[in-house]
Amino acid sequence: MISDTYVIAGRSFSRLRREPGELIGFLLFPVIMIVLFAYVFGSAIALPGGGDYSSFLMPGIFMQTMALTAVQAAIRTSTDMTRGIIDRFRSMPIARAAVLTGANLAELLLRLLGLAGMAGCALLLTNWSPHRGVAATAAGFGLLALFGLAMIWVGTFIGLAVASPAIADQATFSWLFPMTFLANTFVPTQGLPFWLRPVADWNPMSATVAGVRALFGNPSPSATHAAWPLQHPIGMSLAWSVALLAVFVPLSVWRYRKASPR
Helix, strand or coil, rough: CCCHHHHHHHHHHHHHHHCHHHHHHHHHHHHHHHHHHHHHHHHCCCCCCCCCHHHHHHHHHHHHHHHHHHHHHHHHHHHHHHCCHHHHHHCCCCCHHHHHHHHHHHHHHHHHHHHHHHHHHHHHHCCCCCCHHHHHHHHHHHHHHHHHHHHHHHHHHHHHHHCCCHHHHHHHHHHHHHHHCCCCCCCCCHCCCCCCHHHHCCCCHHHHHHHHHHHHCCCCHHHCCHHHHHHCCHHHHHHHHHHHHHHHHHHHHHHHCCCCCC
């Protein structure tokens, strides 16, 4: 299974040679996001209690990048199903679990490459930097990687469940992108209306962003927040990621076995 997983992952990497535009997108997207939010929006946003906004912002953008991996995973999985590639894999003497695991491993590594580029741009173009040492910084990126892996499996299930890549895009992006804003990604949740604030506080993305800020030593107005998830953000982020994996990995495998040719 391990050997087959690496073969399937290599197939995903080989696609970059035929479609170099995707790699260019990985390199340009970090710069666009940083300039748009850190310089355009950041010029008009002040944090409660003070602090540099770009240092507050970057963990949120890192999380959004990893969360949106679900969209690409859904489109990629649905495309493979539509083109009959999954059916060909089923006819081959390879481990069934390797098909999904290998593709998702490659997806995660590609997104981590984009995340590394974004972190490098942030170090060069903004005042953001980690302040708590190598171990804590590595733990922060590990938290992002785990959350990204969980979101990839969410997207994989959606891609297996819908009929076409276009529907997979709509079924993922339409709710996921707004959810990245209904969190502490770009602004603290303290200023939200009372009826909306609990949704943002218990959003898994809020816990992940707050946990990464804590590990990086970046400004976090939620440090004195009354919401339990934001008082224990690292543990809650781990719990949310593990829970998503526990639900969507078996669901994806089940759907993969039951999926009919398209």
